[in-house]
Amino acid sequence: MKAVRIIAVIAGCLVILYATLTKSRKQFIKNLLSQAPYLIPRYFT
Amino acid sequence: MSDYDVIVIGAGIGGLCAGALLAHQGRKVLVLEQAERVGGCCSTYELNGYRIDIGASIIEFPQVINWAFERMGTTFRKEVDLIAVDPTFTARLHDGTEITFPIDLEKTKEEIRKLAPEDVRGWEAYAKEMDGFLKAALDGFFVTPARSLWDVCKLFAKTPSLLKYGSLFFGSYEGVLRKHLKNEKLLEALSFHSFYCGLPPAILPGHFSMIPYAEHAGIYYARGGMIGIPLGFQKCGQRKGMEVRLNATVEKVLVENRTAKAVKLSDGTVISAKVIVSDINSKTFYTEMIDQNNLSWLARAGYKSYRYSMATPMIYLCLDYAPPLKDHHTLMTVPMQQMNDYWFDQYEKGRFPAEQFGILSWTTRSDPSLAPAGHHIIAVTLAPGPYRLVGTTWDKEKETIKQNVIKYLESKYLPGLRDHIVHADFSTPVDFERRLRSPEGAIYALRQDLTNAMMFRPSAKSKQIKRLYLVGASTHPGGGVPTVTASAMIASDLIAQYES
Numbered sequence: 001m002k003a004v005r006i007i008a009v010i011a012g013c014l015v016i017l018y019a020t021l022t023k024s025r026k027q028f029i030k031n032l033l034s035q036a037p038y039l040i041p042r043y044f045t
Numbered sequence: 046m047s048d049y050d051v052i053v054i055g056a057g058i059g060g061l062c063a064g065a066l067l068a069h070q071g072r073k074v075l076v077l078e079q080a081e082r083v084g085g086c087c088s089t090y091e092l093n094g095y096r097i098d099i100g101a102s103i104i105e106f107p108q109v110i111n112w113a114f115e116r117m118g119t120t121f122r123k124e125v126d127l128i129a130v131d132p133t134f135t136a137r138l139h140d141g142t143e144i145t146f147p148i149d150l151e152k153t154k155e156e157i158r159k160l161a162p163e164d165v166r167g168w169e170a171y172a173k174e175m176d177g178f179l180k181a182a183l184d185g186f187f188v189t190p191a192r193s194l195w196d197v198c199k200l201f202a203k204t205p206s207l208l209k210y211g212s213l214f215f216g217s218y219e220g221v222l223r224k225h226l227k228n229e230k231l232l233e234a235l236s237f238h239s240f241y242c243g244l245p246p247a248i249l250p251g252h253f254s255m256i257p258y259a260e261h262a263g264i265y266y267a268r269g270g271m272i273g274i275p276l277g278f279q280k281c282g283q284r285k286g287m288e289v290r291l292n293a294t295v296e297k298v299l300v301e302n303r304t305a306k307a308v309k310l311s312d313g314t315v316i317s318a319k320v321i322v323s324d325i326n327s328k329t330f331y332t333e334m335i336d337q338n339n340l341s342w343l344a345r346a347g348y349k350s351y352r353y354s355m356a357t358p359m360i361y362l363c364l365d366y367a368p369p370l371k372d373h374h375t376l377m378t379v380p381m382q383q384m385n386d387y388w389f390d391q392y393e394k395g396r397f398p399a400e401q402f403g404i405l406s407w408t409t410r411s412d413p414s415l416a417p418a419g420h421h422i423i424a425v426t427l428a429p430g431p432y433r434l435v436g437t438t439w440d441k442e443k444e445t446i447k448q449n450v451i452k453y454l455e456s457k458y459l460p461g462l463r464d465h466i467v468h469a470d471f472s473t474p475v476d477f478e479r480r481l482r483s484p485e486g487a488i489y490a491l492r493q494d495l496t497n498a499m500m501f502r503p504s505a506k507s508k509q510i511k512r513l514y515l516v517g518a519s520t521h522p523g524g525g526v527p528t529v530t531a532s533a534m535i536a537s538d539l540i541a542q543y544e545s
Contacts, residue, residue, distance in 0.1 A: 024247035024385055028217040031248040035496035041347030042501040043193075044508060045331070 049075045051540070052308055052318040054295045057085030058526055059516035060324030061275050061289075062113050062533035065282030067322075069117045070541055074287040075316065077308065079294040079482055082272065083279060085324075086481065086488055087526055089270030092468060095363045096270045096415040098424055099472070099480075100488060102406035103130055103264045103374065104274065105256070106527035109187055113530050116537075117281045124277035126268035128411045133260040134374035134404075136234035137458065139383075144234050145372065150261050161228030171225035175258035178213060181206040182252070187531040190539060191499035191521045192506060214495065216251035218244075219381060229380060236381040237402065240429065243354040243489040243524065245388040246381050250495050266373065266411040274526065294482075298323075298330075298513070300339045305513040320512050320544050322536060327503040327519035328353070328491065329484045340509050351497065354524060355392070355429035356474030356486030357403075360450060362423045363416065363468040368407060368459055370423075375405040377458060387428060395435035399449035403427045405458065420467065425454065432474045432485040439473035447471040489524025490517065498523070505532065506539045514540060 018026065053064045056078035064076045082088055086100035104110065111121040121127065132147040144160050146153050150172060157168050185204035190196050201207055213221060218239045226232055238256045239246040267273030279289055294311040298321055307317035323330045331340065331348040340348070379387070379402045391398060404426040409416050416422050427450065434442060451469065455462040474486030483490075491497050498521070505520050507513035514536045518524035522531055 024217065024219050024382070027247040027385065027389065028220070031494060032496060035494065038347065038350035039496060039501055041343050041350055042496070043347070044341060044343045045327075045347040045351075045503045 047307075047317040047319050049073050049316065049318040051075070051320045051322060052077065052316060053322045053324060054298075054308065054330075055079075055085065055324030055517065056083040056275065056279075056289055056291075057324050057517055057529065058087050058275050058278070059518070059529040059533045060322070061278040061282065062530050063322050063324070063514075063516045063536050064287050064289075065278045065285070066113065066116060066533060066537035067540060068282045068285035068287040070537065071285075074282065075318070076282075076287065076289045077293040077295055077310070078289065078291050080480065081291055083289065083291070084272045084275035086483070087271050087274055089272035092363070092470070094417050095420070095422055095468070097361045097363070097422055097470070098271045098406070098408060100357075100359070101271050101526055102404070102408060102424055102426070103266055104271075104526045105260055105262075105264050106183075107263060107265055108183070109527035110274070110530045112188065113534055114277070114281065116534070119281060121277070124280060125273045127265040128268055130264045130266050130373045130411055132372055133257075133264055134376050135370075135372045136237075136376040136378050138230055138233050139379045142230055144231070146234075146257070146260070148261055148263060153261065157231060161226075161231040164226045164228045164231050167225040167227065168231075171222070172258055174210075174225070175255045177206070178210040178252065179255055179259055181210060182255075187522055187528065188534045188538075190505055190535050191502075192504040192508070193500050197499055210252070213252040213254070214250055217247055218249040218251055218254045219246035219385070221251040221254035222246070222381075233378050233380050234376070236384050237376045237378055237404070239384075240355070240357075241525070242493050243429075244492065244494060245385045247385040247388075248494060250493075250498070253493075266408065268412050268414070270408075270412075270415060295334065297336075298334050300336060300510055303339055303509070304511040305507075320514065320540055322514045322516060322540075324517040325482065326353075326484050326487065326490045327351075327515050327517075330515075331503070331509075335510065344509050348503070351491045351503075353432075353485045353487035354489035354492050354518075356432055356477060357488050358397070358427045358430040358446075358474060359472045360425040360427065360447060361470040361472070362425065362451075362462075362466055364421045364423065364462075364465045365419070365467050366461075366465040367421055368405075368423055368462075370405060370407050370410070370459075373407055373410045375407070375458070377402050377405065392429045392431050395431045395433050397428075397430050397434060397446065399446070399453045401427050401450055401453060423459075425450075430474050430486070432478075439475040443471055443473055446473075488518075490519035493523050505536045506543065512544065
């Protein structure tokens with residue numbers, strides 16, 4: 001239960017932090033996150 | 046017994062430079078090119094007495110290209126007749142304001158003082174940061190392999206000063222410029238350079254913000270057209286016996302026991318070699334020219350995941366008058382946020398409006414011999430063009446788009462233009478794909494964000510197939526004439542190390 005609360009607090013902080021970012025900063029982060037799942041396969045190319 | 050020591054697929058800058066360097070190692074080299082001329086995106090074609098550049102219109106970082114020539118006992122200037130271009134560019138902003146950036150940094154500072162006095166200090170701070178970063182990057186980053194985490198650790202160990210600039214890699218181009226500069230007009234003037242690396246200011250990694258500064262070290266044009274640079278490498282290679290075969294399309298690379306053995310041409314000819322070097326888009330190469338059974342499932346997923354870089358539609362204008370421009374490069378700009386919005390709201394949604402931003406490359410300004418006396422050429426690099434247009438195709442819309450863009454250029458930048466056009470040619474992303482065998486017309490091969498960089502970009506020495514190497518824009522360090530030259534140096538070093 002404690003772990004869930006900690007995760008929820010961290011997630012909440014991240015959401016607030018994200019909301020304060022400028023539009024272009026959000027675009028930069030979104031682009032990186034959208035490609036993150038491919039990093040492992042790309043490492044083998 | 047193989048027919049050749051090395052076969053290079055593709056006679057772009059990377060392929061010819063690698064071929065020449067390997068010939069100078071004493072290897073018997075054959076370069077195969079599907080087109081009728083060499084150079085790929087850095088090439089020139091002739092039309093009724095006009096010599097027109099297909100893509101690249103200047104070169105930056107001449108010292109990197111010079112390193113390659115020096116390895117062959119010569120210099121860039123000895124092999125290619127270079128014309129210094131000064132100023133670096135003039136930006137014509139959306140509201141009509143103009144600002145010029147001379148090569149001389151002091152003169153540039155004076156120009157900035159006129160437009161944005163509040164940003165003179167910021168410009169100095171930007172210049173200082175970029176100067177330090179460039180010194181560190183040129184020391185190792187450009188010509189050091191980055192195939193694995195270990196390679197990247199070694200790269201930073203070799204040039205620890207790069208660590209000081211680590212934050213540049215994790216920020217955006219826009220972020221770095223905004224850290225130093227506040228004036229929106231000055232930011233607008235410096236924004237378009239992000240497309241030199243294929244992405245808008247919001248998502249291009251911050252270390253590329255060095256480009257507007259790096260131009261102050263000198264930019265050059267090759268007399269007779271940009272094809273002079275690949276021809277320079279070709280001459281160097283041919284002096285050591287390198288063969289170049291044009292109109293020779295490679296269909297497959299033949300692999301046995303996970304080792305590259307030969308290439309099969311479209312006419313059925315098979316030519317064997319001890320080492321194969323590919324200078325074509327690595328995503329296309331691995332997904333279409335290699336039997337997929339030779340690749341691990343993880344690598345197959347990796348190759349498929351790459352996104353092609355942007356395509357750049359270009360209009361080539363042959364004119365019977367001197368256009369009302371000042372410099373070799375005039376940037377047609379819009380505010381930085383508008384460039385970002387264009388990317389997300391237009392380009393990514395398959396739209397291509399007539400209201401444009403981009404570059405007017407007045408090549409006859411630097412080299413009048415490119416056109417008949419009194420005539421001129423402007424190569425217009427337009428905003429990124431989506432490969433797939435929503436609801437239509439480039440072939441259907443080509444003429445309409447060309448006329449609309451010419452009308453727009455006339456109204457905003459080149460008054461009277463239509464009365465002086467002798468010939469206007471339009472190369473769409475689809476045309477680039479057909480002419481250069483560049484998938485989706487991608488000019489920088491693959492996107493150049495952090496998730497496609499260094500160890501996450503296809504490796505110069507194949508991780509899947511022995512005796513197979515990559516050069517060109519789709520391997521480290523990425524797209525652009527100097528970086529592609531660097532990739533050839535990296536591959537030739539690796540071949541010298543592993544294929545003795």
